[in-house]
Amino acid sequence: MSTLTDRYVFAALRSIPEAQRGDIERELRGSITDDVEARVEGGQPPAEAEAAVLTELGDPARLAARYTGRPLYLIGPDLFLDWWRLLKTLLLIVVPLAFVGSIVVRMAIDPGEPAGAFGAAIGTAVNALVHLGFWVTLAFGIIQYNGTRRKDLGLGAWTPAMLPALPRKAQVSLGDTIASVVLIAFFIGLLLWQRIGSLMYLDGEPVLVLQESLWTFWLPYVIALLVIEAGFAVVLYLAGRWTYTFAAVNTVLALLFMVPVLWLLATDQVFDWAFLANVDWGADASSWIAGITAAAVLVIGLWDIGDGFLKSWKASRPVPVQQALR
Amino acid sequence: MDDELLSGHLQELRRGTVVLACLSILKRPGYGYGLLEALDKAGFGVEANTLYPLLRRLEKQGLLTSSWNTEETRPRKFYTTSEPGRKLLDALLRDWEDLHGSIRQLNEGRQS
Numbered sequence: 001m002s003t004l005t006d007r008y009v010f011a012a013l014r015s016i017p018e019a020q021r022g023d024i025e026r027e028l029r030g031s032i033t034d035d036v037e038a039r040v041e042g043g044q045p046p047a048e049a050e051a052a053v054l055t056e057l058g059d060p061a062r063l064a065a066r067y068t069g070r071p072l073y074l075i076g077p078d079l080f081l082d083w084w085r086l087l088k089t090l091l092l093i094v095v096p097l098a099f100v101g102s103i104v105v106r107m108a109i110d111p112g113e114p115a116g117a118f119g120a121a122i123g124t125a126v127n128a129l130v131h132l133g134f135w136v137t138l139a140f141g142i143i144q145y146n147g148t149r150r151k152d153l154g155l156g157a158w159t160p161a162m163l164p165a166l167p168r169k170a171q172v173s174l175g176d177t178i179a180s181v182v183l184i185a186f187f188i189g190l191l192l193w194q195r196i197g198s199l200m201y202l203d204g205e206p207v208l209v210l211q212e213s214l215w216t217f218w219l220p221y222v223i224a225l226l227v228i229e230a231g232f233a234v235v236l237y238l239a240g241r242w243t244y245t246f247a248a249v250n251t252v253l254a255l256l257f258m259v260p261v262l263w264l265l266a267t268d269q270v271f272d273w274a275f276l277a278n279v280d281w282g283a284d285a286s287s288w289i290a291g292i293t294a295a296a297v298l299v300i301g302l303w304d305i306g307d308g309f310l311k312s313w314k315a316s317r318p319v320p321v322q323q324a325l326r
Numbered sequence: 327m328d329d330e331l332l333s334g335h336l337q338e339l340r341r342g343t344v345v346l347a348c349l350s351i352l353k354r355p356g357y358g359y360g361l362l363e364a365l366d367k368a369g370f371g372v373e374a375n376t377l378y379p380l381l382r383r384l385e386k387q388g389l390l391t392s393s394w395n396t397e398e399t400r401p402r403k404f405y406t407t408s409e410p411g412r413k414l415l416d417a418l419l420r421d422w423e424d425l426h427g428s429i430r431q432l433n434e435g436r437q438s
Contacts, residue, residue: 023403024382026394026401026403027358027378027402027403028378030357030358030359030400030401030402030403031357031358031359031362031374031378033400034357034358034359034360034402035359035362035374038359038363056373056374056375057374057375058373058375062375063375063378063379066375066376066379067378067379067382069383
């Protein structure tokens, strides 16, 4: 038996279950020899004939896959859409949360390094992206390799009820969502950073703008609320449109922020007025600063609540398909 | 006509007919390479790397039976269309005839 054929048969049998090997080997060798002999009888030199026969049989791994019925792809058409949808959903939820979470943790541990925290957060987000991509694809690859079908996994067939609602153009865009998540992360970073860095300096020493006692409860509360707001923004983007439920949740979140902050401002528990010693803004500076801040919190909060309901109302009106696709 | 386009569609059209041809030819016992030649002569350009695994699949489905013939110079695995294989072939042939009739009807009177 010639070397080239031996090597070919060995390569092909390697990935075939042992129980079938003997029979397939005997038949495959016979078929190759039949073909080579036929070509030699036709006047071809033996070595050339053997090479030609093996070339026609093609990659031995491909032949073995045909014998065993194994797929020559990682994820087939049956599972592809499930893989793609799951991956997209997980990436959209986990990557922004990893970004915000990383900033919060880094700023809590080391508030003096906002740039470092930002860089670390980008690193964490990229890490989350790569890990999700790898593990989700690996899991689907294994499911596919085992020959498991969608229906074995309990995934139902597609029905018209699964059709998504017509999207409202620009109602919840990806850009807006990313912007709000980054903005929230920035605010959290600012809150943590001002504790030691501050925006104002007096004789080279940072001046605290917010009262230190807020750290016992109210600032952690606000930071937790901001993280929830970021999650809300992502969920809203995934849903694609405002509903009255979203508007209600948005209202609750806004009130959870507005009411305590307004109360804290009214009872003078927010600002550390020591920073006023740095500047000369008049005797009643503390009262108008608190007043303007309270007005801003009130206006922005009410506008946010109203905006949610307005968008929900707009989204509840029918929209022609062409307009939705534009 | 675009050769690539034509060969693509011809390949699609002929995909299922290889099974039909195999079950037809193997009413009389045959072995791998012999069948490959017979199919080639009949105009089915099947590749060896498709045919050999296909024979095993049809055997696994019970449409072919096989036995080793060790009387000749080298042992060969002979396949024969089984009783279920013949029944399947009859069903496929009936469908083939129906398709042929339908397609002809669709094109009748439209020769140009």
